[in-house]
Amino acid sequence: MEEKPAQAPDIPLESVGIPAPQGAANLIDTDYQIGQDNYQASPLGVSIDIHSSVFAVSALMILGFVVLTLALPEQATAIFNGAKNWINANATWFYLLSANVFVLLCLGLIVSPLGRVRIGGADATPDFSRISWFAMLFAAGMGIGLMFYGVAEPLTHYGTSLEGIAVGEDGVRTDWAPLRGAGGDEAAATRLGMAATLLHWSLHPWAMYAIVALALAIFSYNKGLPMTVRSIFYPILGERIWGWPGHIVDILAVFATLFGLATSLGFGAEQAASGLHYLFGFGDGDVTLVLLITGITAVALGSIVAGVDKGVKRLSEVNMVLAFLLLMFVVVVGPSLLIFKSFFQNIVSYLGELPFLSNPFARKDVNYSQGWTTFYWGWWISWSPFVGMFIARVSRGRSVREFLISVLLIPTTVSIFWFTAFGTTAIDQVRNGFDGAVSAELPLQLFMMLSELPLTDITSFIGIVLVLVFFITSSDSGSLVIDTIAAGGKIDAPKPQRVFWGITEGAVAIALLLGGGLAALQAVAVSAGLPFTFLLLAGCYAIVRGLLSEPRIAKPAKPVKPAAA
Numbered sequence: 212m213e214e215k216p217a218q219a220p221d222i223p224l225e226s227v228g229i230p231a232p233q234g235a236a237n238l239i240d241t242d243y244q245i246g247q248d249n250y251q252a253s254p255l256g257v258s259i260d261i262h263s264s265v266f267a268v269s270a271l272m273i274l275g276f277v278v279l280t281l282a283l284p285e286q287a288t289a290i291f292n293g294a295k296n297w298i299n300a301n302a303t304w305f306y307l308l309s310a311n312v313f314v315l316l317c318l319g320l321i322v323s324p325l326g327r328v329r330i331g332g333a334d335a336t337p338d339f340s341r342i343s344w345f346a347m348l349f350a351a352g353m354g355i356g357l358m359f360y361g362v363a364e365p366l367t368h369y370g371t372s373l374e375g376i377a378v379g380e381d382g383v384r385t386d387w388a389p390l391r392g393a394g395g396d397e398a399a400a401t402r403l404g405m406a407a408t409l410l411h412w413s414l415h416p417w418a419m420y421a422i423v424a425l426a427l428a429i430f431s432y433n434k435g436l437p438m439t440v441r442s443i444f445y446p447i448l449g450e451r452i453w454g455w456p457g458h459i460v461d462i463l464a465v466f467a468t469l470f471g472l473a474t475s476l477g478f479g480a481e482q483a484a485s486g487l488h489y490l491f492g493f494g495d496g497d498v499t500l501v502l503l504i505t506g507i508t509a510v511a512l513g514s515i516v517a518g519v520d521k522g523v524k525r526l527s528e529v530n531m532v533l534a535f536l537l538l539m540f541v542v543v544v545g546p547s548l549l550i551f552k553s554f555f556q557n558i559v560s561y562l563g564e565l566p567f568l569s570n571p572f573a574r575k576d577v578n579y580s581q582g583w584t585t586f587y588w589g590w591w592i593s594w595s596p597f598v599g600m601f602i603a604r605v606s607r608g609r610s611v612r613e614f615l616i617s618v619l620l621i622p623t624t625v626s627i628f629w630f631t632a633f634g635t636t637a638i639d640q641v642r643n644g645f646d647g648a649v650s651a652e653l654p655l656q657l658f659m660m661l662s663e664l665p666l667t668d669i670t671s672f673i674g675i676v677l678v679l680v681f682f683i684t685s686s687d688s689g690s691l692v693i694d695t696i697a698a699g700g701k702i703d704a705p706k707p708q709r710v711f712w713g714i715t716e717g718a719v720a721i722a723l724l725l726g727g728g729l730a731a732l733q734a735v736a737v738s739a740g741l742p743f744t745f746l747l748l749a750g751c752y753a754i755v756r757g758l759l760s761e762p763r764i765a766k767p768a769k770p771v772k773p774a775a776a
Contacts, residue, residue, distance in 0.1 A: 269465040326612030358479075477720045480682070
């Protein structure tokens with residue numbers, strides 16, 4: 212991998228939307244110009260600038276998928292379920308082992324000297340304030356999931372843990388309890404249920420995002436390559452990333468991103484529809500889901516046209532404020548002392564159970580590890596090119612250490628507090644005799660928990676708005692990321708292309724919901740994540756290679772004590 216100084220004048224980075232490094236950095240010496248394989252035209256006055264191979268193959272295959280799923284829903288459902296069952300039975304260990312590798316690499320980079328490398332060059336300054344930056348990465352990372360599973364998952368794992376272990380005639384466990392369960396012990400079931408929940412929302416998923424985000428940021432902002440997934444593999448493939456090996460990588464990234472995103476949009480639509488039906492008496496059925504996704508996608512398109520600074524940034528900040536208000540409301544009017552006490556207990560429980568919950572081999576709790584963890588790891592990995600590229604896009608100017616601490620540890624802490632507040636409140640209601648939430652369907656459990664607190668109508672309405680705004684920001688930022696990949700790495704491609712991908716995301720979500728409902732969403736997320744896991748593991752090697760060649764920010768000099776008189 213030959214490299215040259217960042218000041219080399221023959222690579223016109225600014226002309227294609229990738230800012231040149233500020234200060235010391237090592238550009239990769241390649242003759243490839245970003246966008247040189249793109250097709251550029253202005254039919255009917257609409258500008259397009261697309262990578263011919265990646266865009267054509269991705270768009271045609273995805274549109275074909277939508278048509279076939281809608282035309283043959285029963286066959287599509289059978290295929291989705293078959294793929295998910297095969298992966299659960301044969302690849303769960305691989306998902307769990309890979310996720311552990313990502314966490315260990317991130318933690319190692321935080322404490323290593325490579326943490327002093329700065330994204331965008333040694334003198335680069337951040338493009339966004341810390342608050343705006345954190346709001347964008349958090350809203351993109353898990354917004355809808357926090358709303359959908361904030362009550363549902365702690366309640367579910369608490370209940371299955373409390374029921375304990377059940378073994379079938381063949382000696383295989385038939386229960387859904389994590390690990391060894393906690394038959395009949397409410398306190399132990401609470402601790403285990405929360406630890407089992409936090410496994411899916413803390414270090415592991417954010418490590419997956421961080422690996423992709425950091426690799427993309429370094430190879431784009433420091434080394435001058437396109438901001439597209441193929442760039443990560445330059446240390447492995449060299450100049451072949453500009454040919455079909457690179458095309459296949461980007462096409463897989465488009466598929467993973469779009470289907471992972473469609474899963475979240477489908478969950479959001481289901482929960483918004485349930486909330487509207489609960490609060491106003493309407494919003495039930497497939498027609499409502501289609502209208503919801505169509506309407507919200509239309510709003511998202513307006514945000515897409517506004518751009519990152521005016522669209523995603525502002526909506527993400529609105530999201531963060533609303534989520535904070537709802538969280539604080541639950542903390543204040545719910546069992547406040549129990550929530551704060553449980554927060555620290557849950558951290559201890561999570562860390563204590565982490566080695567066992569993340570163990571990839573010889574698991575007895577097959578329903579939990581396969582039905583829950585495998586689904587989440589597939590979902591998060593399929594989301595990783597989307598969230599990773601979006602985080603990379605807005606993280607120029609951060610050091611690797613600051614980047615990883617912010618992307619990995621801070622969201623983990625917030626997730627733990629979120630699930631502690633909502634989960635503890637819901638479990639406390641169950642233990643005090645209210646079974647409305649635990650007996651409701653998953654999309655409705657949040658609203659049933661809120662029904663036992665004051666100002667139910669107001670908080671439920673805020674919950675619906677949060678789901679809708681998370682939907683919009685996910686669609687908005689997802690369209691930006693997919694368009695960047697399909698435009699050959701250009702981050703300033705024409706906006707009509709983002710509109711196309713925004714519409715496509717909504718169409719895929721509708722097709723999956725009509726072609727199999729939530730089960731289809733889960734099956735596609737698990738399936739889409741598997742091939743991309745192999746790419747992420749290769750990317751771990753590439754990111755270390757890339758960081759080793761970058762200059763590091765000098766440590767501040769230690770003050771010299773004056774000599775004694």
